[in-house]
Amino acid sequence: MFKHPNFDIYTPETLPLDQDLYLRDEVFAEAYEQSLLDFWNGQPWEPVGYASYAVVNSVGPASVEISWFPNIYDRVHKVSVVLPREKIVFCVGSWRAEEKPSIFVKSDWYKQLHVRANAVFGLIDAIGVKNAINSGSLDALRLQALRSRIDDLASRFPEVSFVSWADSLVLKSNWVAGHFASNVKPTYKPEILIELFRDIRTVFQQSLGLNVYGVFTQGSNEYYADPVLHISQSKNHVCLNSLGAPFADLLKIDEAARAALRQEKHAPYELYLDEPYFLSLRLRFEFKKDRLSRHAYTSLLSNGSRNYVCTTCDEILSNFESSS
Numbered sequence: 144m145f146k147h148p149n150f151d152i153y154t155p156e157t158l159p160l161d162q163d164l165y166l167r168d169e170v171f172a173e174a175y176e177q178s179l180l181d182f183w184n185g186q187p188w189e190p191v192g193y194a195s196y197a198v199v200n201s202v203g204p205a206s207v208e209i210s211w212f213p214n215i216y217d218r219v220h221k222v223s224v225v226l227p228r229e230k231i232v233f234c235v236g237s238w239r240a241e242e243k244p245s246i247f248v249k250s251d252w253y254k255q256l257h258v259r260a261n262a263v264f265g266l267i268d269a270i271g272v273k274n275a276i277n278s279g280s281l282d283a284l285r286l287q288a289l290r291s292r293i294d295d296l297a298s299r300f301p302e303v304s305f306v307s308w309a310d311s312l313v314l315k316s317n318w319v320a321g322h323f324a325s326n327v328k329p330t331y332k333p334e335i336l337i338e339l340f341r342d343i344r345t346v347f348q349q350s351l352g353l354n355v356y357g358v359f360t361q362g363s364n365e366y367y368a369d370p371v372l373h374i375s376q377s378k379n380h381v382c383l384n385s386l387g388a389p390f391a392d393l394l395k396i397d398e399a400a401r402a403a404l405r406q407e408k409h410a411p412y413e414l415y416l417d418e419p420y421f422l423s424l425r426l427r428f429e430f431k432k433d434r435l436s437r438h439a440y441t442s443l444l445s446n447g448s449r450n451y452v453c454t455t456c457d458e459i460l461s462n463f464e465s466s467s
Contacts (some may be wrong), residue, residue, distance in 0.1 A: 144176055145235050149183055153234035153244055155202045165245040166195040166211065168253040169232045175247075179240055193323070194245070195256075197224075207231070207246075211256070213320035213329070220331060220423040222261065222361065227252075257322035263420065265314035265336050266358040266393040267343055272310045275353060281310075289350035296342055303339065306381060310353070312343065313390070333361065333423055334463060340414070341456050357456075358396045360417035362389025391443045392417065396451045399440035409436050412453040417442075421452040430462040 145152060158164070167175070171192030182188045196212040200223075207226045214220040230252040236244035275281040286309055293312065297305045306313040314336055321329030340357045347355045373382040400415045418437065426432065435452050442449040 144172060145233065147180060147183070149179070149237050149239045150176075151236045151238060151244070153236070155199075155207050155228060155231065155234065158199045158202070158207075158234055158244055158246070160199050160201070162198065162243075164197055164199065164236070164243050166197040166209070166253070167192060167245050167247050168250050169247045170250055172233055172247045175245070179237060179242070182240060188240075197246070213257070214331065214423075218331075218423050218425050221419045223419075224256065254322060254325065257320045258325055258327045260317045260319055261361065262389060263314075263316045263318065263333050263336055263361045264359065264389050264393055265312075265340065266397060267312040267314070267340065267355050268357075268397070269310040269347055269351060269353040269355050271353055275351065281351065285351050289346065292346040292350055293343075296339070296346065300335070300339060303335070310351075313393075314339065331423075333359075333420060334425065337414075337424070337456060337459050337463075341460060344413075344456065354413075356411070356413050356415070358393050358400070358415045358451075359420055360389055360392045360396065361420045361423070362392065392440075395440050395442065399438065399451065400453075403438055409438060409453055412436075413455040414453070414459065416452045416454065418450040418452055421454075424459065425464040426459070426462045427464050 174191045178189050178191045196215055198210040198212075200208045200210055202208075205228055207228065209224050209226055211222050211224045212220060213222060226246070226248065230249045231246060232249060233247040234244060235247070236242045272281065289309075290307070293305060293307055297303070302316055304315045306315075316332075316336060318331040318333075319327060319329065320331070321327050336359060340355075343357075344355050347353050374380070396415050396417060400412075403409050404411060421435075422432070435454050437450040437452055439448050440451055441447070
């Protein structure tokens with residue numbers, strides 16, 4: 144296939160880095176080739192099949208790391224994805240037809256990319272716990288009241304898993320990108336966790352008299368079909384049903400923010416949001432995202448430096464785009 148001289152054939156190594164390209168299912172390769180051949184023979188251009196937007200970030204011996212954009216229509220949603228070389232079928236484009244490179248991948252991998260469960264993660268921590276302990280204001284009754292209030296919140300948000308220990312809380316919510324051919328609808332709603340943070344902030348203030356801060360990111364969930372949380376029959380094993388890398392990034396952001404505070408690189412904030420997660424939020428067009436403070440941290444998900452965004456819960460909530 145793709146023998147016509149007007150086609151540009153790529154290998155993973157020769158694909159352009161940090162430039163827009165397409166991710167396509169292999170089932171459309173033959174029709175895609177024919178559509179361009181027809182175009183070069185003077186027929187009108189006819190788009191073929193479905194395509195996802197992507198960017199190649201780096202190329203390794205066994206895989207290609209890409210940024211995949213499951214949604215660019217009503218939000219800018221970017222996800223780091225590892226594409227195994229064995230799943231790549233063709234890499235082809237045509238500058239003569241102004242066609243960006245397309246990576247045709249195995250059908251099973253392309254479908255799984257769209258229907259697999261991914262997750263949004265949050266880490267919420269109380270501020271001033273040490274002083275509260277030393278002053279004797281953090282007693283068992285207050286902690287039990289906090290736990291009871293979090294139970295109530297959890298019952299209202301069954302799509303979110305809650306794992307808490309006294310003054311800290313981990314949140315996780317699954318989502319899928321959606322796959323039209325499989326009748327799987329998209330379920331990405333990252334705004335829910337920001338709204339939930341507002342409620343958790345109130346619970347901590349009323350139960351413990353303490354303020355909180357939150358760290359949020361998103362990542363892959365390798366337990367594709369499993370629920371957000373697993374609890375063993377014996378009730379003494381809790382699993383978040385995800386690989387550790389997204390959770391590790393929460394800790395990396397938390398660690399970087401704490402170091403920046405000590406070094407007075409930025410003031411304390413209420414929210415520290417991984418930049419791709421922040422950019423995926425549906426915020427009003429008038430809201431100037433670029434003015435928010437950004438600082439670097441070392442991400443395990445993307446194998447390099449990434450930014451977290453400093454802001455407050457009220458600033459984000461007041462700039463959410465109306466759903467009406």
